[in-house]
Amino acid sequence: MSANVFNFDCNRLRKTVLDMAYAGSTVHIGCAFSIIEVLAVLHQRFLRYPENQPQHPMRDYLILSKGHGVMAQYACMRERGWLTDQDIAGYFSDGSHLKGLSDSRIAGLEVTSGSLGHGFSVGLGMALGAHRKKTDQKTYVIVGDGEINEGPIWEGALFASHHALKNFVVIVDENGFQAMGKTAEVLRLDSIADKFKAFGFEAVEADGHSMTELSVALTALLESTDSRPKALIARTVKGKGVSFMENDNRWHYSRLDAASYQRAIQEIAGSST
Incomplete structure (x- = not known):
């Protein structure tokens, strides 16, 4: 577990997302909001970036497969200070280096992702490398529940189990939706935990918006002596x-106008009091 001097306040993080989405007139707000607490816990308590350097050779790896x-x-x-207020305010403007999907050319983003299912396998390669070098680096991969419809996820899961990559942690954002509808209607998953267990993983569940539950669950997995991923x-x-x-699910692709932006900002501000 990593001691951290940064304060990852979830309301502040959501406000930043709203500011970016409104400034850039862009989409994918709903799917960003569902992983706020997951990312906050990882950055606050678990991810190790020596000297706060996003490209430090001994860093942990965070793969945003979704x-x-x-x-x-x-x-x-x-x-963390890796992006400036100007970066946020200029999102999607001419000259902005920030893209609407994860891009490995930006320090702090390990892979170029958006073609769903691929980040999982890239993360496995990183975990295997750390395992063979006998470092204590961890690899965390965040996937969506709709994303795990993809076959490469399950091929990768077999690989992770075969190589006993206990330094590999997949976190499934089970929000019940994907781009075109409810996950249960597009392709039913039933128990995701049971599926990963069947593929040789040690699997637990938690409330994805409780930082306490997430922290307890991650601590249990990382401190486990079980060799499974x-x-x-x-x-x-x-x-x-x-x-x-x-x-x-309309907020997978909907854009904020002035009225919806102000309404959303007011709700975020109200929940902080």
């Missing part, structure tokens, strides 16, 4: 934190 949720990671990168199923709400976005 790359369309990248605004949540940008918000955390701002808190790890899976945390985080039960989340798409659009969490803004009432008119919660469980409304």
